[in-house]
Amino acid sequence: MTGTAPDDGCPVPDEDLVECGRVSRRYRAGSAVVLAVDEVDCWVSPGMRVALTGPSGSGKSTLLHLMAGLVQPTSGRVSWPMIGGSPADRLGTVAVVFQGQSLLPELDVAENVGLPLLFAGEPAESAAVRAAEMLRRVGIEELAAKLPEELSGGQAQRVALARALVTRPRLILADEPTGQLDRATGSHVISVLREAALEFDAGLVVATHDQAVAERFSPRWRMSNGRLLAPDDVGDSPKCSAGVRR
Numbered sequence: 001m002t003g004t005a006p007d008d009g010c011p012v013p014d015e016d017l018v019e020c021g022r023v024s025r026r027y028r029a030g031s032a033v034v035l036a037v038d039e040v041d042c043w044v045s046p047g048m049r050v051a052l053t054g055p056s057g058s059g060k061s062t063l064l065h066l067m068a069g070l071v072q073p074t075s076g077r078v079s080w081p082m083i084g085g086s087p088a089d090r091l092g093t094v095a096v097v098f099q100g101q102s103l104l105p106e107l108d109v110a111e112n113v114g115l116p117l118l119f120a121g122e123p124a125e126s127a128a129v130r131a132a133e134m135l136r137r138v139g140i141e142e143l144a145a146k147l148p149e150e151l152s153g154g155q156a157q158r159v160a161l162a163r164a165l166v167t168r169p170r171l172i173l174a175d176e177p178t179g180q181l182d183r184a185t186g187s188h189v190i191s192v193l194r195e196a197a198l199e200f201d202a203g204l205v206v207a208t209h210d211q212a213v214a215e216r217f218s219p220r221w222r223m224s225n226g227r228l229l230a231p232d233d234v235g236d237s238p239k240c241s242a243g244v245r246r
Helices: 060-068 109-119 124-137 153-165 183-200
Strands: 002-004 011-013 018-029 032-044 049-053 075-079 094-097 171-175 203-207 220-224 227-229
Touching: 018 060, 032 060, 032 227, 049 060, 060 094, 060 171, 060 203, 094 153, 109 124, 109 153, 124 153, 153 171, 153 183, 171 183, 183 203
Parallel strands: 049 203, 049 220, 094 171, 171 203
Antiparallel strands: 002 011, 018 032, 018 075, 220 227
């Protein structure tokens, strides 16, 4: 359901999973202050499948972390209307697939995948069953007993994907999920993400450099120098794309 903002004619959603209102994020790099995200105004609703594109350093990862509640904005506001508060207080409602290694080295693959369910209070036996099923869905059930140090980068990435999806989250945020994968495996991972989002009635945002991946999504947002560009900034129309306000 959407309304209309009288000032600029852009659609304003009534119910969203996450809303960013004029959000900026600055951080220090030595003596310099870096503006990683600059007054971004956007939202993600259930059913949205967003590709977030742009060059390295444009702010894609920082925006995902803001949407996940992992970092706080320097200015502006991030809220989660349909989640009912911060994701930190609603374990399992927002899932992040990180770009780098994020597995606990002392736990095997199955234990890593089931861990979010244990944190959410699920009994160990049912958590193990759900973890095994998610490993099967992403095509790596044979890795269940291996430790993270025994995995390739691509295998570890798929384990992280299984861990992110095992809680059936409402909002899925994936940072370069195909970056360490070959073309066929990467295509399968994107299919798994899209199918999971459909099954869970979730919003999905995938940050990617891969044009082939981006083309499987609509809308496609582009970041440049911390700014989220509206369609007319990249040669399209109308003034506002799904989920982006200027």
